[in-house]
Amino acid sequence: MKSYANLTVGVLALQGAVSEHCQQIEQLGAKSVMVKNPEDLTLCDGLVLPGGESTAMGKLMRKNGLFEVIKTFHAQGKGIFGTCAGMILLAKQLKDDPTVHLGLMDIEVQRNAFGRQIDSFQTDLMISGFSAPFPAVFIRAPYIVNFNGEKVESLAEFDGNTVLARQDNLLACAFHPELTANTAIMELFLGMLR
Numbered sequence: 001m002k003s004y005a006n007l008t009v010g011v012l013a014l015q016g017a018v019s020e021h022c023q024q025i026e027q028l029g030a031k032s033v034m035v036k037n038p039e040d041l042t043l044c045d046g047l048v049l050p051g052g053e054s055t056a057m058g059k060l061m062r063k064n065g066l067f068e069v070i071k072t073f074h075a076q077g078k079g080i081f082g083t084c085a086g087m088i089l090l091a092k093q094l095k096d097d098p099t100v101h102l103g104l105m106d107i108e109v110q111r112n113a114f115g116r117q118i119d120s121f122q123t124d125l126m127i128s129g130f131s132a133p134f135p136a137v138f139i140r141a142p143y144i145v146n147f148n149g150e151k152v153e154s155l156a157e158f159d160g161n162t163v164l165a166r167q168d169n170l171l172a173c174a175f176h177p178e179l180t181a182n183t184a185i186m187e188l189f190l191g192m193l194r
Helices: 018-027 054-063 067-075 085-090 184-192
Strands: 008-012 031-035 046-049 079-083 091-094 105-110 121-125 134-138 143-147 153-158 161-167 170-173
Touching: 008 018, 018 031, 018 184, 046 085, 046 184, 054 067, 054 085, 067 079, 079 085, 079 184, 085 091, 085 105, 085 170, 105 161, 105 170, 121 153, 134 153, 143 153, 170 184
Parallel strands: 008 031, 008 046, 046 079, 079 170, 091 105
Antiparallel strands: 105 143, 121 134, 143 161, 153 161, 161 170
16 A cells, blocks of 8 residues: 555545544545644645535635635645535536535536435446446435536546546545545545645
């Protein structure tokens, strides 16, 4: 296994699956930091935007002064990984919804694309560059309906819709890799930060 000991990765800690992401980051040998204010972000090489409720997270980011700071962080070339609600926060466009949060990634996202909480499921997903299927957990998950640029690379699809994509130093994931014992997607992100 590669060593990520020189990396410090922040996890936006306003709401959502924070500790599970921190555990995976630490498990891979990197240092995790819970990001609640702009000062926390100055310590980080990369940032994870976890699953949760995107509207609430967007409001809390603004309230805590993190909104513009995260945009600057991205402009400095630092990596950002959004899972589930994090994908919604990264998107430049939401289908049938005028809301735009960070608007950093050239994607249009459909919220709650697979239905409500009761419709949650797990499936083995083939991911570009991975030798084995990934156990993807979908909970009120979004998916990407459109790419608005040529820089976006689809890494995985489910039922013909993109559920994992990369654009430069951004990674967006519709499912919850932090809820499995498989660290391959977190490793992909940490590899992007080197």
